[in-house]
Amino acid sequence: xxxxxxxxxxxxxxxxxxxxxxxxxxxxxxxxxxxxxxxxxxxxxxxxxxxxxxxxxxxxxxxxxxxxxxxxxxxxxxxxxxxxxxxxxxxxxxxxxxxxxxxxxxxxxxxxxxxxxxxxxxxxxxxxxxxxxxxxxxxxxxxxxxxxxxxxxxxxxxxxxxxxxxxxxxxxxxxxxxxxxxxxxxxxxxxxxxxxxxxxxxxxxxxxxxxxxxxxxxxxxxxxxxxxxxxxxxxxxxxxxxxxxxxxxxxxx
Amino acid sequence: xxxxxxxxxxxxxxxxxxxxxxxxxxxxxxxxxxxxxxxxxxxxxxxxxxxxxxxxxxxxxxxxxxxxxxxxxxxxxxxxxxxxxxxxxxxxxxxxxxxxxxxxxxxxxxxxxxxxxxxxxxxxxxxxxxxxxxxxxxxxxxxxxxxxxxxxxxxxxxxxxxxxxxxxxxxxxxxxxxxxxxxxxxxxxxxxxxxxxxxxxxxxxxxxxxxxxxxxxxxxxxxxxxxxxxxxxxxxxxxxxxxxxxxxxxxxxxxxxxxxxxxxxxxxxxxxxxxxxxxxxxxxxxxxxxxxxxxxxxxxxxxxxxxxxxxxxxxxxxxxxxxxxxxxxxxxxxxxxxxxxxxxxxxxxxxxxxxxxxxxxxxxxxxxxxxxxxxxxxxxxxxxxxxxxxxxxxxxxxxxxxxxxxxxxxxxxxxxxxxxxxxxxxxxxxxxxxxxxxxxxxxxxxxxxxxxxxxxxxxxxxxxxxxxxxxxxxxxxxxx
Ligand SMILES: Nc1ncnc2c1ncn2[C@@H]1O[C@H](COP(=O)(O)OP(=O)(O)OP(=O)(O)O)[C@@H](O)[C@H]1O
Ligand SMILES: [Mg+2]
Numbered sequence: 001x002x003x004x005x006x007x008x009x010x011x012x013x014x015x016x017x018x019x020x021x022x023x024x025x026x027x028x029x030x031x032x033x034x035x036x037x038x039x040x041x042x043x044x045x046x047x048x049x050x051x052x053x054x055x056x057x058x059x060x061x062x063x064x065x066x067x068x069x070x071x072x073x074x075x076x077x078x079x080x081x082x083x084x085x086x087x088x089x090x091x092x093x094x095x096x097x098x099x100x101x102x103x104x105x106x107x108x109x110x111x112x113x114x115x116x117x118x119x120x121x122x123x124x125x126x127x128x129x130x131x132x133x134x135x136x137x138x139x140x141x142x143x144x145x146x147x148x149x150x151x152x153x154x155x156x157x158x159x160x161x162x163x164x165x166x167x168x169x170x171x172x173x174x175x176x177x178x179x180x181x182x183x184x185x186x187x188x189x190x191x192x193x194x195x196x197x198x199x200x201x202x203x204x205x206x207x208x209x210x211x212x213x214x215x216x217x218x219x220x221x222x223x224x225x226x227x228x229x230x231x232x233x234x235x236x237x238x239x240x241x242x243x244x245x246x247x248x249x250x251x252x253x
Numbered sequence: 254x255x256x257x258x259x260x261x262x263x264x265x266x267x268x269x270x271x272x273x274x275x276x277x278x279x280x281x282x283x284x285x286x287x288x289x290x291x292x293x294x295x296x297x298x299x300x301x302x303x304x305x306x307x308x309x310x311x312x313x314x315x316x317x318x319x320x321x322x323x324x325x326x327x328x329x330x331x332x333x334x335x336x337x338x339x340x341x342x343x344x345x346x347x348x349x350x351x352x353x354x355x356x357x358x359x360x361x362x363x364x365x366x367x368x369x370x371x372x373x374x375x376x377x378x379x380x381x382x383x384x385x386x387x388x389x390x391x392x393x394x395x396x397x398x399x400x401x402x403x404x405x406x407x408x409x410x411x412x413x414x415x416x417x418x419x420x421x422x423x424x425x426x427x428x429x430x431x432x433x434x435x436x437x438x439x440x441x442x443x444x445x446x447x448x449x450x451x452x453x454x455x456x457x458x459x460x461x462x463x464x465x466x467x468x469x470x471x472x473x474x475x476x477x478x479x480x481x482x483x484x485x486x487x488x489x490x491x492x493x494x495x496x497x498x499x500x501x502x503x504x505x506x507x508x509x510x511x512x513x514x515x516x517x518x519x520x521x522x523x524x525x526x527x528x529x530x531x532x533x534x535x536x537x538x539x540x541x542x543x544x545x546x547x548x549x550x551x552x553x554x555x556x557x558x559x560x561x562x563x564x565x566x567x568x569x570x571x572x573x574x575x576x577x578x579x580x581x582x583x584x585x586x587x588x589x590x591x592x593x594x595x596x597x598x599x600x601x602x603x604x605x606x607x608x609x610x611x612x613x614x615x616x617x618x619x620x621x622x623x624x625x626x627x628x629x630x631x632x633x634x635x636x637x638x639x640x641x642x643x644x645x646x647x648x649x650x651x652x653x654x655x656x657x658x659x660x661x662x663x664x665x666x667x668x669x670x671x672x673x674x675x676x677x678x679x680x681x682x683x684x685x686x687x688x689x690x691x692x693x694x695x696x697x698x699x700x701x702x703x704x705x706x707x708x709x710x711x712x713x714x715x716x717x718x719x720x721x722x723x724x725x726x727x728x729x730x731x732x733x
Contacts, residue, residue, distance in 0.1 A: 048688050051680055072687040082688050088681045092703025101699065102689030109690075141703070142685075158689065 001026045001063060001197045002047075002166055008057035009046045016042045018222035019058070024166070027194040031208055031233060032201045034219035035241050040201045041085050043219065044170045047199075048082040049075050062166065076102070077109035079165030083155035083172050085201075090142040096124065098142050099158055106162055127160040131187040148175030156184050160191060167191070168199045173207040185210030205237035218244055282339045288312060291439050294339050298408055298443075301415060311428035311438030318432045325623040325655055326563045326592040328537060331502060338440045338473070396456070403448040404459055407475050410446035417448055421479055425508040425545045425571070433504040433539040433565075441475035441506070449484035449515075458713050460489040474505040480515035480550075487713055491522040501526075501536045503561075509544030511552050513574060517544060518553045520712050521568075522720050525560035527591050535562025535591070542566065548574030548603065555711040557720040558585040558593060567625065569598035572606035572634075579608040582708040584720070587620030587652070596626040596657075601634035601667070610641040613705050616652035623655040630667040637667040645675040646704045648697070676704075 002024040009017040016039045024030050032040055045053050047060065049072035060067040067075060090098070104114040115123065124138065131153055143151050152175050159167055169188070173181055188211050192198070200211060208216070208230060216232040217224045218241065226232065226244045282293055291312050295305040320331070397404050403414060410418050428438035449455050480486050490507075503525065511517045519542075528535025538561040544552035554568035564587075570579025581597035599608035614622035628639045645654030658671050678700050686696035702709070709717050 048684075050684055072684060073690055073692055076688050076690040084685070084688075088679065088685045090682050090685065090700060090703070091676065092706055093699050094703070098686065098689060098691075098699065101691055101695065102686075105690035105692075105695075162689070 001028075002067075002199075003061040004058070005060075006058040007043075007046065007055065007060060009042060009053050009055050011042065011053050015056070016053075016222055017046065020219075020222075020224060022217065022224060024197045024199060026165075026197055027192075028215065029192065029198045029200060029211065029213045031211075031213035031216045031230075032199060032219055033203065033216065033233065033236055038219045039222045040219050041170055044082055044085075044168045044199070044201060047075075047166075047168060048072060048080060073105070076162075077106050079106075081159050081162055081164030081167045083152075083159055083167065083169040085170040085174075087143045087146075087151045087155055089144045089146075091144050093142050095140055095142045095154070096120075096138045099124070099161055102158075103161055124161060127157060130160055130190060131157045132183050133157050149177060149180050152176055153180060153184055156187050160187055163191070163196075165195065166197050166199070168201070170201045171203065172200070173202050173204060181207065182210060205233045208233045220244070282337060284337045285334045286312075286336070286338060286440065290338055294440055294442070297339065298411070300411060303419060304411060307423070307428060308439050308441075311435050312440075314429045315432065315435035315439055318435055320432050324565055324594040324625070325621065325657075326565060326594045328563050328592075331537065333436075336502060339442055400453050400456070401450040402453060402455055403446065405446055407441070407444040407446050407477065410477070414446070414448070417479065418446070418477065421477055421508070421510050423508075425510060425543050426506050426541050430541060434506050434541040437473045437475060437504045437506045437541070441473045444475040444477075444505070446477050447486065447488065448479045449481060449486045451481045452483040453481075454484070455486040458487045458489050460491070472501070472503045472505070474503075474507075476505070476507040477510075478508070478517060478519070479510045480512060480517050482512045483514040484512075485516040487518040487520070489520050489522075489713060491524070502539070503536050504539045505541070507540070507542040507568075509542075509552055511544060511546045511550035511577075513548045514550060515547070516551045516553075518555070518713075519544070519568070521554075521556040521558075522712075523556065523558045523560055523564075526562075527560050527589065528562040529589075531590060536560065537563045538566065539563075540566040542568035543571065543598075544569070544579070545571040545573055546577035546579060549576045550574060551578040551580070553580040553582070553711070554597065555580075555582040555708065556584070556595075557705075557708070557712070558583070558595060561593070562591060564591075564593040564595055566593075566595045567597055569600070570608060571600045571602065572608065572637075573602050574606075575603040576605045577603055578606070580711075581608075581610045581612070582711040583611070584613045584615070584705045584708045585622055585624075586615045586617070587622045588617035588648075590619055592621045592623075594623040594625055596624045598627040598629070599639060600627075600629045600631070601637040601639070601664075602631045603634060605636040606634055607637070608639045610639070610643070611707050612641075612643045613708055614643070614645045614654050615648070615701060615704065616645065616654050617648035618652060620652045621655070622653065623657065625657045625659075627659040627661070628669055629661040630664050630669070632663045634664050635666050637664060639667075639669045641669075641671045643671075643673045644704065645673075646701065647675065647677040 004020050004022040007017055007020040008015065020043060034040055042053060046055060047067065055068055062078065062080065070078065100120050107114055133153060137146065137150060137154060143154065146154060152172050156172060172184065176184055185207065200213060202208065213230050216228055216230060218226040218236065220241065282290065288309060291308050292305065295308055426434050428435055447459055478488060509517050509519060525536035525538055526534065542554065546552045552570045556568060558564055568581060572579050579599050583595065585593045585595050587593050596612060597610055599610065601608065608628065610626055612624045614624055616622040622645065624643045626641060628641065630637045641658060643656050643658065647654060654675055656673050660669060662669060678697065682700060683693055683696045686699060687693060691699065709720055712720055
């Protein structure tokens, strides 16, 4: 599914990713943890094709093709979805309308017919129920005035509608209250499937109680410095990052 | 500069699609302006004496006036003596049948997507097409005539309905109003005229397409719309213009008269040639548009301004009668070297008069967009209310947006509210949309369209589609 080899990336003149290696197979859920500023969002941004991030070395293969060669929208249509750490507000643009436009682009790309307003409504009603989304969020401008938690819930709702093959969730748990966390995690779990992979960036073990990962990686200083199973998250919760940051970067999956 | 910004600018810089010159022989008079030229125009049009006098008065006033300089637009001095003030297609064209229209002209309209045939058959829009200042085609006259509605070229109105023209011409925009209006009054070539009788609701949108064609010919349109007591009319004006090198002067005057209880909705999609990316060759558009609303009457201006090198335009409302209403909804786009200084004047004279101003300025490239609005509440305007909202959207780093709201309040019982905002299309907004599968172009369209929504909503359907084409915007769907 996703194969990252020796990925180096910089922003401005700053080298941020310094040789990432990561393989994500179909159906797997990988958690990425690591201290603030270690490069987690940068990695997510590089995968999604964010402007201003320059790949200075390495390769990323997605479903057999060179991911880095694709425009951001082409990646999205191929099934790469990024749930943003900080979803941007777009005044004047209706939330449902953007989603419909995006979904129809994805469908066109897959050779499926575009959905009309009726079919689209039916689909989103169902996905809204899954995430217990407030109706009114749908008709408001994208993220404008949404609370922190509403923004995060909206991201996962979009993911549920777009049905990506690779979902990257960047700190989706931050900003969610305890009940919302359960609901959103439930939504994510409902979307787990043998042909869908997920990369879940988080600081907290708590999320991983709900979305149980197959692998946990620690990103530090632009490298994956430790990898393990789900129990690694518990260890990190207990001991912090100090004890591994000194270890050599050997681990990779 | 990052790639996202570049792409956005590329989009904003898309070349003018409607640039071409039609090859029709034109009957022009020599360049230059003096009393003889004014007389010549009037005699070519076989005008009555009173109209010639009116023109001459305007000309004499104009001679003593100087070009305004208070606006925030910049252009090389206009040499008024190097312009030809009249051009008419040479072939004489009968007005009553579309088949008699010069095939070249028909083809031009077709290129613009304004096939009269199609309009006639499908859309129910009566079109009075103005080609180089002379009307060449008029449709739907019969339907309108049955209701007593007059819709014709200005010249025809002078011939057929001189009393109406004489009564109302200059009653809203006097010939001495301003430099450009005085010039227009002296040399206006043609334009449209409409009269809706008492209590009649015009059953279709009245529509005019303007077009500049003959090289070096200034365009001086004169439009007069009268809605008699209790009448209702919606009027559409739109234009595209051919590409050329020399700057072209356009100084139109539009007068609206809404008598007691009448409603006039005037919508414009303006797409004059804006010049190339260095600003060369664009149209100079100096327009005076004003409506007068008598008791309980309503005048609504909606405009989508995308063209011209220079736009100088303030569709205004004189709220003369008690309870009269004035509205102004505007989208103005400037890119490359375009400059627009546009806005409105709402002059409250009657009691309980109300006005609404919604202005959306979009600047891209090196475009400069200025909103200039005046809200004047007269002494007698007890209980008057105004709400103004001026929003600016910037695309890229080299453009500018400026807002000058002026306020003159002479009645303390009135209420005036003003809101303003400036925002920028952010790269992160575009990236967000692209991450959801949209192309950059669609993302920009979506954002721009969202920004203009409150104005587009005011446009009649046909025009909303045109506006959408012009801005390259896909309309927001009905979902949600
Ligand atoms: N455009 C940029 N220019 C300069 N430095 C940048 C830029 N973008 C990111 N950085 C820096 O790169 C480092 C990694 O940032 P990143 O957002 O990837 O961290 P993160 O692991 O997601 O942190 P957090 O846990 O706080 O979200 C940070 O030190 C950040 O300041
Ligand atoms: Mg981050």
